[in-house]
Amino acid sequence: MNYYIFNNGSRASHYGIGTYVHQLTNALSKVSNYRIYHVELQTDVKEFTIEKDEQGIVHYLFPELHYPLETTAFCRNVCHILNKFIDPHEQNIFQFNYFHHYQIALALKAKFVRSRIILAIHYFNWC
Numbered sequence: 288m289n290y291y292i293f294n295n296g297s298r299a300s301h302y303g304i305g306t307y308v309h310q311l312t313n314a315l316s317k318v319s320n321y322r323i324y325h326v327e328l329q330t331d332v333k334e335f336t337i338e339k340d341e342q343g344i345v346h347y348l349f350p351e352l353h354y355p356l357e358t359t360a361f362c363r364n365v366c367h368i369l370n371k372f373i374d375p376h377e378q379n380i381f382q383f384n385y386f387h388h389y390q391i392a393l394a395l396k397a398k399f400v401r402s403r404i405i406l407a408i409h410y411f412n413w414c
Contacts (some may be wrong), residue, residue: 289379291369291390292320296330296351304384304409310384313370326369328388335368345367362390366398375399384409 294308308325315321325346336348349365373379379402381395392404 288320288322289324289377290297290382291324291326291349291373291379291386292382293326293328293357293391294356294384295328307407307409308384312344326365328406330363337372359390363396365391365396370398373399375401378402380405382407 292364294304311326312323320402323344325344326349327346328349329351330348332348332350333352335392338346338348340346347369349368369396372389375398377382379399381392381402382405383389384407385394392406396402396404
């Protein structure tokens with residue numbers, strides 16, 4: 288089972304949401320049937336990069352862009368790149384931590400119809 292955790296390279300990714308992602312990763316890594324992947328958007332890499340950390344977790348790093356995450360083009364490009372690495376015949380879980388990843392979640396669900404989508408609500412814009 289593949290578990291994809293989406294995060295941003297923002298300030299929140301190093302504090303509240305980052306702490307949550309770290310704890311989620313630690314908990315899931317203790318379950319032997321999960322392969323964990325981090326999809327990190329708006330990072331400081333110059334181009335799309337794949338890294339593997341000391342725990343064996345694969346990180347898909349997307350560079351920072353200078354337009355909003357919600358754009359159709361950005362979401363389409365993220366999904367197009369990820370499609371090359373995700374096996375549609377395996378069970379995939381996509382965990383999102385930001386509302387503005389909604390279009391990416393929709394696109395992935397359309398492509399991987401047997402997948403599960405999870406959204407953790409960490410904050411509300413009006414708070």
